Every structure is written in structure tokens, then in C-alpha cells.
Amino acid sequence: MVSSPASSTTDPVSDGPAFSPLYQQIKTLITRSLQAGEWRPGELIPSEVELAARYKVSQGTVRKAIDALADENLVVRRQGKGTFVATHSEQKIQFRFLRLMSDDGETGNVTRRVIDCRRLRAPADVSRALELKAGDPVVEVRRVMHFRGVPVVLDDIWLPGNLFKGLTGERLAEYRGPMYGMFETEFGVRMIRAEEQLRAVAADATASELLQVAQGAPLLSVERLSRTYDDKPVELRRGLYNTEAHYYRNELS
Template identity: 70%
Template sequence: MSSVLPSPEPAGGPAAVAPSFSPLYQQIKALITRSLQGGEWKPGEPIPSETELAQRFKVSQGTVRKAIDELATENLLVRRQGKGTFVATHAEEKVQFRFLRLIPDEGEAGNMPRRFLDCRRLRAPADVAKALEIKSGEPVVQVRRLLYFRDRPVVLDDIWLVGAQFKGLTAERLSELRAPLYRLFESEFGVRMIRAEEKIRAVAASGASAQLLEVPEGAPLLSVERLSYTYGNRPVEWRRGLYDTTTHFYRNELN
């Protein structure tokens, strides 16, 4: 990889428009992210030391450290005391539950048993295509599942995935799955969820959802619509979840 070079001075005198300025550590962050996206360092693997990266990019170690600090804050990298810095993976418990914000009133958040109801490939409806930024009619995978807490259904998820990136995902494969769903996406399809945006509103349970969640029709539910992105700010998953919060609450940390 080439070293980081300063941007050329704008030509054309005072009337010329200067290019937007990007701090050096942000440029290093972009280069490290590009290596992560390209698979140079796999999930769970260590990245080179700050000294090695500083030599590689011909910048100071402090600049590299600042770039890594931001990537760690964004959960792309994980620092381990005395061991180094590693590529974050959905195999780690801390990362597994980063996208699951439903917390029981009593006890701690953890892995919730699940039951897959459906998995099929179909042409993307217009609303799904718009969310995933693909053309209407392109292939998508639809997954429907229930999450349980103490043998009672708590979450009904409808998940839509970009079909081109999830070839081979079938109901049979999901029925064999023991790991978290995002870990499967990462290990078998090379798709890592980096960030997500959510829209939350209160809704009343319809007849079908009430039956699946075992609540009375019209019971209050929390509707959580999530759009998840991988590297390059590309949306790859759109899910619409209905949450029964009778024994749970939705927790978010604001920094």
C-alpha cells in the first residue's frame, strides 16, 4: 500500500476552490478500513502493531494510535491488554449483543433461543429494494424468526437480505445453526455488520403477529425497524421486528 501523501496545493489563484481537508489520522483510518474490507486481516485476527503500521504508512505512531482509537470506538477493532489489537468479530460476546437492545426486567441480556419460521428467495418488493438500495425485483432473501425468553416468544423478526451476497442461505442451513446469525453472515458469507440505524414506534398487535407472539390482538408492541450496513456504508440487511415488552425494556446508551 502506498504511503499517505499531502494533497496538492490548489491551482488557479485566489478564486480557486480549495479541496476539503482531511486530518492525517482520518486518512490512516481510511487506509486501515480499506484493508479490513479487503480481507487483509480476518475477523478475530491481530492487526500489525502501531509501530509497524507507522512505518508502513510513513506517519507517526501517535497518528496511527488515534486512527485505531476511532476504529475501536466504532467496534471495528478490539484492543486487548498485553496482546495487541484485533479485528472485531461477531464471535465475541460483547459484539454479538451490540445490536440486540432488548433487556429483561430481571436478569441480564444474553443469547435468546430462536425458532426460524421461514427462509425463502424472492424478488425484492419496492419498499425492500428502496431500503437496501437495489433495484425493485432483484433477488433478496427473506427470513422470519421468533426469539424466546423463558419459553415465551418475545420478538418476531422479518429480515430481508441482499440476495447477491447471501447465496446458499437456506432454511436447512438455518435449522442447523447454533451460532448467532451475524456470526454466520460473517464466517460463511463474508458479510460483517458494521453499524445500524433504527426507527422505533409503538404499534398494536395484529391478528397474525398476536398469534405468533402469544399476546391478545391489539396488545401494545414495540416496532423496531433496523437497517444494517457493512463496509463502504452499503446496506445489506433490513429487518422489521415486533417486540413484546411486557417483561423487557429497550435499552440504548447515549455517548
Template identity: 70%
Template sequence: MSPALPSPESDGGPSAAAPSFSPLYRQIKALITRSLQGGEWKPGEPIPSETELAARYKVSQGTVRKAIDELATENLVVRRQGKGTFVSTHAEEKVQFRFLRLMPDEGEAGGMPRRFLDCRRLRAPADVARALDIRGGEPVVQVRRLLYFRERPIVLDDIWLVGAQFKGLTAERLSESRAPLYRLFESEFGVRMIRAEEKIRAVVANEQSAELLELPLGAPLLSVERLSFTYGDRPVEWRRGLYNTTTHFYRNDLS
């Protein structure tokens, strides 16, 4: 049986007394996204063809194409010439570099060696709970790591994850994996980061960050706060990074 098209109320819209209008292709996009979220098609796997999806949802192929166009623009799926449309994955370099914005002044960007300093499960402090939209005291996982460039520490990251989504994440598991964090989250925990919001400000190194980044006390740093979301616009990661930009710059492509 084909899934029913979602009503405005199902997306938290106005009541029946004042219905909101959703174009048909947006409704099809919501249904495809629901299947992605439910794991019907895994990261890296092909989704059905436009013809198959049109038959499934009883709409025109053009409507399906417009829905997939938006999903591709949002990097939820990727079109491959002559092969079809596939679920995006953090195993792909293009997706990885959407979330890697620190570039060296000289040379090409590449993988930065990392060292995990801590990984612990604890009750969410108030500011972390607010950011992740969970109740204070709910379980979270805190990860602290350093990223290196030419054997010098460049980034100090404090990462907070919704505990319910990352059961079994340990320092040993992190250290044993060679995959980028988001690829690990996707492949082993079924959590896919699909978008992020960031706040950037200039700060100075305090005693702890100066020691870990091997810098003088008061050295200038770039502070980057990132809130990452999975399907359904649910926040699952809050990251606070301190960047030494002496030999690097922060790049953002605007479109």
C-alpha cells in the same frame, strides 16, 4: 509498495477546484478500514503493530495510534492489554450485545431460543429495495423467525438481506447453526455488521402477529426497524421486529 494515501476525490469529495481537507490520521484510518473490508485481516485476528503500520504507511506512530483509537471507538477493532489490537468479531460478547437491546425485567440477559419460520429468495419489493439501496426486483433473502423467553414467543422478526451477499443461505443452514445471526453472517458469508440505525414506534398486534406471538388481537407491541451496514456504509440488512414488552424492556446506552 505502500498504499497511496486516499485523495479527497476518492471518497466522493469535492472536485479538484474545491478540495476538502482530511487529517492525516483519518487518511490512515481509511487505509486500515480498506484492508479490513478487503479481508487482509480476518475477524478475531490481530492487525500489525502501530510500529509496523507506521512503517507501512510512512507516517508517525502517533498518527497510527490516533487512527486506531477511532477504529476502536467505532468497535471495528479491539485493543487487548499486552496482546495487541485485534479485528472485532461478533463472536465476542461485547459486540453481540451492541445489537441485542431487549432485556428481561427480571434475571440476566442471555441467549433467546429461536425458531425460523421461513427463509426464501425473491425479488426485492419496492420498500425493501429503497431501504437496502438496491434496484427494485434485485434478489433479496427474506428470513422470518421467532425469539423465545421461558418458552413464550417474545419477538417476531422479518429480516431482509441483500441477495448477492448471502448466496446459499437456506432455512436448513439457519436452523443447523447455533451461532447468533451476525456471527453466522460474518463467519460463513464474510459480511460484518459494523453499525445500525433504528426507528422505534408503538403499534398494536394485527391478526398474524397476534397469532404468532400468542397475544390478543390489538395487544401493544414495540416495532423496531433496523437498517444494518457493513464496511463502506453499505446497507445489507433491513429488519422489522415486533417486540412483546410485557416482561422485557428495550435498552439503549447513550454516550
């Protein structure tokens, strides 16, 4: 294994060789393999002993690297079976990114309706957020999510056009299940983490119509920037949530 200093995503850019522990370097190597698609979402990755042999380190060091990856939800450990690449196409993981709950606890059936899907040159604010060049192509999607048949969420979504070639409203419409699941299986783009900015806003004409609320009614605005393995932004999403009978849940610790 390399013993010279390796750069880490969290290392300061300042002076000094910036010591990086072995397990961090291993973690980086495994992450690269995940990013390169050596093991795909849902698949089994090599066992700890195998990886230890591959990288010429002890099993304990590999273990610590995988522990960190599991903490970040990049990977899921299953005792007796092995370690699997995390996937959005799993019942259990879905509500990690969809934090809306019904007041009565039951979330009920979720259905998604695509209102619009088009390709265009990125508006200034979108290209800035997605770190694209001005005028780069983006896919713009508008969709409504229904909970038990009632429209609750209106999403406007922008995706880098170069990463989502061939994405159309039809393909979106015919896909069952969460969008992020489709993105990872159909386009090889996996959303890893996201930052959200929440605000209360008044419903405009469009929102009023699509969410069936009065104009000016208070809506929860959720602006999300999603990133993939290397922290590159790959989705900008502006959501409007009707919180009459639902709430956005959050845990602080």
C-alpha cells in the same frame, strides 16, 4: 504517505481541497484492508510499529487512526496482546445490537427459531431501503426469538440475494449463536452500524399467533437498516417485540 487531500467519508462535497489529516487517511487505508478481508474478524492486525513502517508515518499517527477505529467498534485493543478485528461471535459484543432486557435483569437463555426462509424479488419498499434495483433478488427470513422459552421477538429480515448466495432455512436453523456471527463467518458480510426507527403498534393476526399475545395488544416495532464498512446497506429488519416483561434499553449522552 500521501500528502495530497484525500476524500473522507465525512468530508463535505463542497468546493476546496478539503484538507484531510494524515491519521484520517491511515484510518481509511486500514478500513479498506478490513473490508477486503486482509485480516478477518477475530484475527490480530499488525502491531502499531509495523503499520507505522508500512505507511511511513510515526507510531503516534497510526495510534490515532486505530483509536478512531476502536471508538467505532471496528477493532478491539488488548494491552500486551495486540489489536484484533471486532467480531459478532463474541459473548461480550452481542448485546450491542440486541437491546432487549428482561425486567428482572437476567436475560436468560436465548433461542432462535426460523419460521420461514425464501428467495424472492425485492418488494418496492425493501429494494428502496437496501438500495437495490427493482426486482433484484432478496432473501426473506422470518424468525422468532425466545427468552427462557417464551417467544418475545418476531423478526422479518431481508438480505440482498447476491451477497447471501446459498443461504437457506436449514443452514440458519443449524447455526447456534447470533445471526450476525454467521453472516460474517459464512458470507463475509459484517454489520458495522445500524439505524433504528421505533414505534408502538398493535399486534395483527400473525404477530398475535407467533408471539402468543392478544390481537391488538401493543408491541414495540423496531425497523433496522444495517450497514457494512462502506456504509452500504446490507440488511433490513422489521422486529416486533413483546414488551410485557422486557424493555428496550437505551443510553443517552
